Amino acid sequence: MPGLFFSFDGIDGVGKSTQSALFGEWLAARGHEVVFCRDPGSTPLGEEIRRLLLDPAAVKFDRTAEMLLYMAARAQLVDQVIAPALAAGKTVISDRFLLANVVYQGHAGGLDPAAIWEVGRVAIKGIEPALTFVLDLPEQEAAARLTRELDRMESQGEAFHRRLRQGYLAEGARNPAKIVILDASRPVEPIQADIRKQAEKVLRHGD
Numbered sequence: 001m002p003g004l005f006f007s008f009d010g011i012d013g014v015g016k017s018t019q020s021a022l023f024g025e026w027l028a029a030r031g032h033e034v035v036f037c038r039d040p041g042s043t044p045l046g047e048e049i050r051r052l053l054l055d056p057a058a059v060k061f062d063r064t065a066e067m068l069l070y071m072a073a074r075a076q077l078v079d080q081v082i083a084p085a086l087a088a089g090k091t092v093i094s095d096r097f098l099l100a101n102v103v104y105q106g107h108a109g110g111l112d113p114a115a116i117w118e119v120g121r122v123a124i125k126g127i128e129p130a131l132t133f134v135l136d137l138p139e140q141e142a143a144a145r146l147t148r149e150l151d152r153m154e155s156q157g158e159a160f161h162r163r164l165r166q167g168y169l170a171e172g173a174r175n176p177a178k179i180v181i182l183d184a185s186r187p188v189e190p191i192q193a194d195i196r197k198q199a200e201k202v203l204r205h206g207d
Contacts, residue, residue, distance in 0.1 A: 003086040004032075004202060007039075007129040008197065010041040011164045012173050013145035014135035014184040015191070020093050021135075022192045023199070027091055030203075035085040040073030043080045049073040056149075067116060068071040068107040075123040082127055098124055099132055099171060099179065107167025128178075130202045134168050135184035135193055 007024070008016040024034045040050040049069050052058060061069075085092050098120040106113035135177070139161035171182040180198050182191055 003088065003090045003092060005086060005092045005094070005127065005129045006084065006202075007094040007099070007132045008135070008185065008201065009096050009099050009132055010135040010168060011137070011139060013141075014137045015145075015188070016095055016135055017178055018136060018188060019133070019192060019195060020095060023195055025194075026196055027093075027199075032091040033089070035081065035090050035092045036095075037081050037092065039097050039100065041077070042071055043076045044134075045074075045076045046056055046073040052123075052193060055146070063105050063109045063111055066109070067101055067111060067119070069099050071119055071123040074120075075125075078124055081190065083125070086127065094111050094129070097129055098134065099134075099168075101165055102171060103136065103167035108156075108163035113167070113171075130178075131198060132179045132184055134179060134200070135182050135191070136165065136181050137184045139165050141185065151178070166206055 011017060016169075018034070024036060027034050038050075040046045041055065049072060053061075053066065053069055057129045064089045077094075082092050082094070098117070099118060102113045103109045104117045139158060168180060172179040180195075182194055184191060
């Protein structure tokens with residue numbers, strides 16, 4: 001039986017890493033073999049593209065070029081990590097996926113979100129998450145949680161991050177069956193409980 005695929009998304013600082021790790025532990029306890037990955041990244045090519053895209057000292061990117069670099073990393077991720085894991089019946093949890101491209105370069109960056117979805121269909125080769133969990137926080141609260149040095153994407157200003165949040169909410173409203181918006185201002189435990197409750201609907205068909 002093919003495996004299951006979930007992704008976590010949202011603006012930086014909302015707690016994706018914490019929630020995806022807890023979710024993975026829960027799935028493993030249910031007998032799933034869990035594979036974690038990050039987009040961009042998790043392949044040699046993807047990690048090189050990630051370094052280039054997130055380097056604060058990088059050259060200025062045209063938004064379309066930026067979007068296509070993310071797509072290239074994602075195509076490699078699907079080919080080398082996600083597709084083989086799913087074919088082997090494993091459960092994949094990805095830190096970001098195509099939705100992030102749509103929101104960052106589309107809603108916040110000025111490109112056409114519908115066009116990015118179309119380009120993305122080529123990159124992902126028909127593979128998409130059963131559910132994407134979007135952790136939602138006002139941009140000021142999320143920024144206050146970031147205590148490390150900001151990368152290039154994180155350094156694009158409050159207005160950019162406001163558009164990011166609006167983009168995630170808009171995409172969640174457009175496709176609520178696949179994109180689950182979660183209030184990330186709450187403690188860790190109730191957020192995780194909501195994630196597991198939503199995942200149960202998919203797992204009932206996949207277990």
